[in-house]
Amino acid sequence: MRSTPPFIRLHNVASSPSTGSDADLIRAAGKRRAANERGDVSHESPGGALEIGALLRQICTALVDTPACVGRVELMQTAVDTVFMRSDCVGPVVLIVSEAVTNAVKYAHPAGVPGRIKVDCRRDKDGAILIEVADDGVGLPEGFDPTMDGNFGFRQIRGLSKKLGATLTFNSESLGLSMLLRLPPDVCSISAMADTGASHPGVEPAGEASQTEGEISSVVDDAIQSTQLMQALPAAIYTTDAAGRITFYNDAAAALWGCRPEIGKSEFCGSWKLYWMDGTPMPHDECPMAVALKEQRPIRGMTAVAERPDGTRVTFVPYPTPLFDAAGNLVGGINMLVDVTETNRADWNQQRLASIVESSDDAIISKDLNGIFTSWNAGAERLFGYTAAEAIGKPATMLIPPDREDEEPRILDSIRRGDKIDHYETVRRRKDGSLIDISLTVSPIRNLQDKIVGASKIARDISERRRAQEQQKLILGEIKHRIRNTLSTVQAIAMQTWRSATAEERAAFGARLRTLAEAHDLLTLENWDRASLHNIVSRALEPFNEKHRERFQIDGPNAQLSANKALLLTMALHELATNAVKYGALSNGSGQVSIAWEVPLSEKPQLRLVWRESGGPLVKPPERKGFGSTLIGRAFEDERSDARIAFDPQGVICTLRLGL
Numbered sequence: 001m002r003s004t005p006p007f008i009r010l011h012n013v014a015s016s017p018s019t020g021s022d023a024d025l026i027r028a029a030g031k032r033r034a035a036n037e038r039g040d041v042s043h044e045s046p047g048g049a050l051e052i053g054a055l056l057r058q059i060c061t062a063l064v065d066t067p068a069c070v071g072r073v074e075l076m077q078t079a080v081d082t083v084f085m086r087s088d089c090v091g092p093v094v095l096i097v098s099e100a101v102t103n104a105v106k107y108a109h110p111a112g113v114p115g116r117i118k119v120d121c122r123r124d125k126d127g128a129i130l131i132e133v134a135d136d137g138v139g140l141p142e143g144f145d146p147t148m149d150g151n152f153g154f155r156q157i158r159g160l161s162k163k164l165g166a167t168l169t170f171n172s173e174s175l176g177l178s179m180l181l182r183l184p185p186d187v188c189s190i191s192a193m194a195d196t197g198a199s200h201p202g203v204e205p206a207g208e209a210s211q212t213e214g215e216i217s218s219v220v221d222d223a224i225q226s227t228q229l230m231q232a233l234p235a236a237i238y239t240t241d242a243a244g245r246i247t248f249y250n251d252a253a254a255a256l257w258g259c260r261p262e263i264g265k266s267e268f269c270g271s272w273k274l275y276w277m278d279g280t281p282m283p284h285d286e287c288p289m290a291v292a293l294k295e296q297r298p299i300r301g302m303t304a305v306a307e308r309p310d311g312t313r314v315t316f317v318p319y320p321t322p323l324f325d326a327a328g329n330l331v332g333g334i335n336m337l338v339d340v341t342e343t344n345r346a347d348w349n350q351q352r353l354a355s356i357v358e359s360s361d362d363a364i365i366s367k368d369l370n371g372i373f374t375s376w377n378a379g380a381e382r383l384f385g386y387t388a389a390e391a392i393g394k395p396a397t398m399l400i401p402p403d404r405e406d407e408e409p410r411i412l413d414s415i416r417r418g419d420k421i422d423h424y425e426t427v428r429r430r431k432d433g434s435l436i437d438i439s440l441t442v443s444p445i446r447n448l449q450d451k452i453v454g455a456s457k458i459a460r461d462i463s464e465r466r467r468a469q470e471q472q473k474l475i476l477g478e479i480k481h482r483i484r485n486t487l488s489t490v491q492a493i494a495m496q497t498w499r500s501a502t503a504e505e506r507a508a509f510g511a512r513l514r515t516l517a518e519a520h521d522l523l524t525l526e527n528w529d530r531a532s533l534h535n536i537v538s539r540a541l542e543p544f545n546e547k548h549r550e551r552f553q554i555d556g557p558n559a560q561l562s563a564n565k566a567l568l569l570t571m572a573l574h575e576l577a578t579n580a581v582k583y584g585a586l587s588n589g590s591g592q593v594s595i596a597w598e599v600p601l602s603e604k605p606q607l608r609l610v611w612r613e614s615g616g617p618l619v620k621p622p623e624r625k626g627f628g629s630t631l632i633g634r635a636f637e638d639e640r641s642d643a644r645i646a647f648d649p650q651g652v653i654c655t656l657r658l659g660l
Contacts, residue, residue, distance in 0.1 A: 052085040052129065056097060056121050085129060085183070092160040093131065093183070099153045100133035100179050127185035134178035146170040146177075236316075236337040239323075242330045244268045244285075244293055256316065256337055258308025268293075269335075271306035275313075279305075289335045292320035296330055303340070315341045363438075363459040366445060371396045371412055374454060383438075383461055385431030399428045401435060415444045415455040425462060437466045531566045533559045533607070537595060540573035548586050548593075556597035559607065565658055568635045569609075572643070575628035576611050576654055584652055585616035591651075599660065606640060607658040613651030621647040632656075 085093065097119065104117045120132040140146065146154060147170065157179075161168040167182040230237045230248070236256040238249035244267045253270060254260045261270035268290040274282035284290065288299045298321045306314045320335040357364045363380035367373050372395055376388040384391075384399060391398075397408055404427060414421055421442040427435050438459045445454040537554060545552070561569065577586070577593075585591025597609035613619075622629075629645060632654070636643035640659025645652065 052090065052093065052121060052131075056094075056119055056131070089164055089183070092164055093181070096157050096160050096181060097131060097133060099157050103153060104133065104135040104137060104177070124182070129183040131181040131183070132178060134176065136176045139175050140172040140177055146172075146179075236339070237334065238270060238337075239332055239334045240268065240289065240293070241332045242293065244290060244333075246270060247332065253337065256314055256339055257306060258310060258312070269306075272309050273307040275305040275307065277303055277305065277315075288318040289320040289333055292322050292335075293330070293333050296322050296324075298322070306337075313341075314339055364456065365391070365459070366454055366456045367396050368454045369412065369416060369452070371408055380459070383430075383436070383459060384428065390431075401427055401429050411442055411455070415442065416452060418444050418452060420444065428459070437462045530560045530562055533561060533597070536561060536566050536569055537573065540570045541577055543574075544577045544581065544586070548581070551586060551592050553592060553594045553596075555595075556609070557599060559599050559660070561607070561658075561660070565660075569656070569658065572632045572635060572654075572656060573611075575631055576652075579626075579628055579652070580613055580616070583617070584619070585613035588616060591616035604640070605660045607656075607660055609656045609658070611652070611654040611656070613653070616651055619647050619649050619652060 101117060101119065104115075116136050118132070118134045120130075120134075122130050124130050147158070147168075158168060161181060165184055169180045169182075171178040171180070231250045233250065234252055236250065236253035238253045239247050241247055245264050246261055246266045246268075247263060249261070249270055257270045257272065259270065259272055268284045269287045271284075274284060274287055276282050282304060288302050288304065292299045298319070300319065303315065303317050306316060308314070317338045317340055318335055319338070320333055322333045323331050325331050357377050360377065360379045361382075363383040364375075364377045365373060365380050366375040372393060373391050376386070376391040380391070381387055397405060400408055407426065411421060421440070423439050423441050425437065425439050428438050429435055439462050440460075441458045443456050444452045445456055447453050533556065534554075541552060573595075580586040580591070580593055585593050591613060592615050594612040594614070595609065596612075597607060599605055599607055632643045632645070636656060636658065638659075640657075642657050644655045646654075
């Protein structure tokens with residue numbers, strides 16, 4: 001009714017949204033009417049007039065007990081019992097007073113601010129009835145004219161007053177609003193009606209009074225039922241007047257919007273922000289409700305996005321419908337908003353998943369717990385040769401070769417337990433009978449109740465990889481063979497060239513070649529380009545393990561070395577072990593060799609390996625640098641690698657640093 005001043009937020013009204021006041025007040029009026037109909041209270045005079053003062057007191061008593069009024073509003077009643085009114089005029093007067101009190105409750109006093117509403121009924125000197133509804137609230141906004149402006153409530157007050165031939169005046173100071181209704185004397189003149197049978201202009205004849213009161217009761221009942229129904233519905237519903245100003249919204253609408261718009265001020269939609277489905281902003285005056293009111297027709301088939309104040313977005317389908325009075329005039333609109341966010345998200349996820357499955361080169365299939373295929377994508381058709389029509393409904397065993405039939409029961413048992421089967425390599429049979437190597441992953445499928453109902457399988461063709469592995473194996477074997485042949489040739493040439501060399505020198509050279517061959521063998525056994533540090537150390541020391549296995553102490557984390565670095569480290573360890581056997585800790589029966597390493601974490605990791613001898617003969621620094629020391633020094637000579645040999649009297653200590 002009253003346009004709300006900017007500093008008042010209607011959603012702060014005590015105990016409920018602004019719509020709660022309307023429902024409570026209407027319900028109170030309905031209780032008053034029901035009490036009269038039951039005969040609990042009678043205020044009717046023998047002449048067909050009603051005691052209006054007592055009726056107003058009864059209305060006030062009902063209103064003050066409503067949740068919207070309790071603790072906030074004090075109703076002052078100065079009505080007297082001696083003021084009678086024709087029964088056919090009582091209904092319109094009661095509605096006028098109820099609207100005025102409702103307006104004061106909703107807009108005059110913000111939540112938590114105590115206030116007073118006075119309802120006064122008295123007789124003027126000329127016999128007219130004066131009914132005043134006054135509050136001490138915030139008053140009217142600047143520029144607001146209650147004789148012309150306002151929504152349905154003000155229009156109803158003005159229309160009913162005109163129908164009664166009454167005078168309606170408003171008075172608003174800096175605080176408070178007063179409405180004074182002056183009913184002409186003939187409204188109270190029972191004898192005039194009895195003598196002439198005439199009725200007041202615009203008022204139904206006395207003989208039809210019960211019909212008028214019945215219509216008023218019906219309006220009250222309809223209002224109560226409609227408000228209760230819309231508030232109880234889980235769907236978001238709101239109404240507007242003909243200009244698009246929101247007049248009602250239920251809790252579901254407030255939840256969808258994430259806010260509570262101002263009744264009578266917010267226009268067309270209570271959303272904080274609106275967007276078209278393509279993400280572009282939607283002005284409120286172009287929203288579906290605005291279009292429905294402008295074009296005076298229901299709008300269907302649209303989808304929009306509302307953004308809440310917290311930034312979350314809701315996709316909804318609106319159903320705005322214009323409302324018309326009996327004369328066909330537009331009086332407002334009603335809109336239902338259906339939240340389809342989860343539905344849209346689920347549809348999009350399902351569509352995206354279906355697209356991924358259908359376009360995948362891998363075979364993606366599903367089956368139930370009996371092993372019967374329930375879905376089959378295009379990748380499965382390409383891989384196995386069966387179409388979806390040929391495969392769906394058939395058992396999974398049609399793809400399994402006879403020598404692997406035991407796999408399917410084990411897979412189904414794992415799925416029933418809820419286990420996922422990660423990649424494992426197996427063989428399956430195509431439609432044409434040929435066998436194909438695949439990598440298979442199996443996962444359980446659960447329904448909405450989290451019950452396992454089947455399994456999904458992803459099969460990938462690894463035939464090319466298998467062929468590549470076989471080819472690589474052949475190539476590595478050939479390389480290994482040729483390297484050994486090359487080293488054997490080098491050894492034969494060296495032996496012929498160094499005939500004058502001592503047997504010890506020829507044996508040392510041969511040992512170095514064999515160590516180099518072993519290092520190449522290690523690379524071919526692994527990935528050719530890399531080898532593990534533990535394996536490198538073990539292979540390098542293998543020629544010395546037969547006599548000295550228990551005298552080596554090896555400790556360090558595993559790491560991977562490139563092929564070149566693996567060869568360098570192998571040669572260095574061989575030279576250190578050879579020297580230990582000849583002169584150091586392994587030259588007697590009690591010496592020990594410790595080999596420990598670490599790889600500190602850093603952006604540029606570096607291996608630090610320490611060879612430490614103990615328990616051997618007393619060590620003296622050599623007079624000249626031998627071949628082994630020279631080889632190690634040059635092999636580890638770059639910007640990220642180095643080798644340091646310390647000839648400690650207790651044993652040789654060699655520290656190797658190698659950039660990884």
